[in-house]
Amino acid sequence: MRYRFVLGAAPLVVLASCATGSGSVASEGAQSMAADYQSFDQSFVGSVQPVVNGYCTGCHGGERPRARLDLTAFENTAQVVAAMDVWDHVRQRLEAGEMPPEGRPQPSAEERQEVISWIESLSDYEAQRNSGDPNPVP
Numbered sequence: 001m002r003y004r005f006v007l008g009a010a011p012l013v014v015l016a017s018c019a020t021g022s023g024s025v026a027s028e029g030a031q032s033m034a035a036d037y038q039s040f041d042q043s044f045v046g047s048v049q050p051v052v053n054g055y056c057t058g059c060h061g062g063e064r065p066r067a068r069l070d071l072t073a074f075e076n077t078a079q080v081v082a083a084m085d086v087w088d089h090v091r092q093r094l095e096a097g098e099m100p101p102e103g104r105p106q107p108s109a110e111e112r113q114e115v116i117s118w119i120e121s122l123s124d125y126e127a128q129r130n131s132g133d134p135n136p137v138p
């Protein structure tokens with residue numbers, strides 16, 4: 001597969017146009033190609049957060065989150081990207097049907113798949129975005 005790189009494009013122009021919320025997206029995106037998480041943010045709020053808040057944060061939140069995984073700490077896509085390895089585990093556990101643990105309320109197959117697909121798409125998007133990075137982090 002070949003990707004088109006947009007090296008040296010002015011990231012600030014794009015970021016300014018989508019700087020609707022906090023400034024965190026801008027600081028995350030500045031590291032390589034401009035990141036545009038707008039549609040990811042929409043599905044994060046619309047599809048991912050409801051599943052996580054409904055089925056995960058009872059254990060992965062609060063004072064002593066299980067496995068020291070606090071899923072309440074993630075409020076937008078940029079924060080997920082900053083912890084992509086953690087979310088890769090989330091995807092794996094969901095795919096394996098291992099989380100939530102047996103005997104606990106389970107999301108529907110559709111809800112589960114939506115979260116898995118969201119993580120996969122984001123991961124692909126990041127790989128593509130960073131493939132133009134002259135100094136990739138190993």
Ligand code: HEC
Nearest residue numbers: 052055056058059060066067069089090093099100101104
């Ligand atoms: C009833 C409590 C409970 C619920 C609900 C729960 N988990 Fe867990 N989770 C645990 C425990 C306990 C562990 C540590 C043991 C293990 O790894 O199986 C864990 C481990 C994990 C890990 C591994 C963390 C790591 O460092 O690799 C991930 C990822 C995870 N959970 C994701 C989820 C997701 C996503 C949901 C919701 C869909 C969820 N969990 C719901 C109790 C829970």
